[in-house]
Amino acid sequence: xxxxxxxxxxxxxxxxxxxxxxxxxxxxxxxxxxxxxxxxxxxxxxxxxxxxxxxxxxxxxxxxxxxxxxxxxxxxxxxxxxxxxxxxxxxxxxxxxxxxxxxxxxxxxxxxxx
Amino acid sequence: xxxxxxxxxxxxxxxxxxxxxxxxxxxxxxxxxxxxxxxxxxxxxxxxxxxxxxxxxxxxxxxxxxxxxxxxxxxxxxxxxxxxxxxxxxxxxxxxxxxxxxxxxxxxxxxxx
Numbered sequence: 001x002x003x004x005x006x007x008x009x010x011x012x013x014x015x016x017x018x019x020x021x022x023x024x025x026x027x028x029x030x031x032x033x034x035x036x037x038x039x040x041x042x043x044x045x046x047x048x049x050x051x052x053x054x055x056x057x058x059x060x061x062x063x064x065x066x067x068x069x070x071x072x073x074x075x076x077x078x079x080x081x082x083x084x085x086x087x088x089x090x091x092x093x094x095x096x097x098x099x100x101x102x103x104x105x106x107x108x109x110x111x112x113x114x
Numbered sequence: 115x116x117x118x119x120x121x122x123x124x125x126x127x128x129x130x131x132x133x134x135x136x137x138x139x140x141x142x143x144x145x146x147x148x149x150x151x152x153x154x155x156x157x158x159x160x161x162x163x164x165x166x167x168x169x170x171x172x173x174x175x176x177x178x179x180x181x182x183x184x185x186x187x188x189x190x191x192x193x194x195x196x197x198x199x200x201x202x203x204x205x206x207x208x209x210x211x212x213x214x215x216x217x218x219x220x221x222x223x224x225x226x227x
Contacts, residue, residue, distance in 0.1 A: 004156075033215070035217075042217060042218075042219050042220065043202065043217035043220075044217075045214060045215065045216065045217075048213070048214070055212075055213070056212055056213060056214050088154060090156060090157065092157075097213040098206070098213050098214055098215055099144060099145075099206040099207055099208055099213030099214045099215055100144055100145070100206060100208060100213055101206075102147065102159055102162050103147070103159065103204075103215060104159060105149070105156040105157040105158070105159070106156050107155055107156040108154075108155065108156050110154070
């Protein structure tokens with residue numbers, strides 16, 4: 001089975017812009033979770049989508065949003081970028097709901113905000 | 115605050131030695147997973163241990179879980195230079211229908227050749 005894929009792998013944006021990141025889960029997986037990883041805050045949960053519905057959300061501002069399509073692919077959007085949004089964004093897929101099953105991670109998208 | 119706190123934060127050992135990392139958490143869990151991350155890349159799943167299990171093995175890895183102490187340990191035996199990475203524990207919980215994983219702060223392991 002192909003693993004979790006994320007595109008793009010690297011992205012450079014400027015403050016105020018918006019960005020969309022994409023995640024394709026492992027075939028058959030219905031849950032996609034997104035995480036932000038920074039040196040200062042570590043790995044922080046953003047949100048989880050399961051069967052096209054957001055099931056859980058972390059403590060991030062409304063500038064961070066996402067969606068999931070019928071084929072389980074997911075996108076994450078960040079609007080009005082801030083310098084502090086520079087991070088590695090990781091998505092993870094699992095067969096069952098997050099917290100109950102093994103999560104498999106993609107390689108991440110490295111976002112740099114200038 | 116983080117659910118999982120790994121200890122130590124950093125560990126440096128010689129090739130061939132064993133490495134032990136610990137994870138403590140605060141609330142009840144369904145399961146606990148250990149992941150490895152190489153230098154800012156994606157996380158690689160190592161082992162999942164459920165709350166009703168006490169020990170699991172996978173190759174050179176041994177994970178224990180003590181739910182009474184809310185702690186877990188990861189033992190890597192006969193370490194190799196390729197084991198150099200950051201290791202994270204993640205606790206999976208189901209609270210009132212809200213499922214989530216919370217990651218610890220990680221242990222940076224350096225294996226010297």
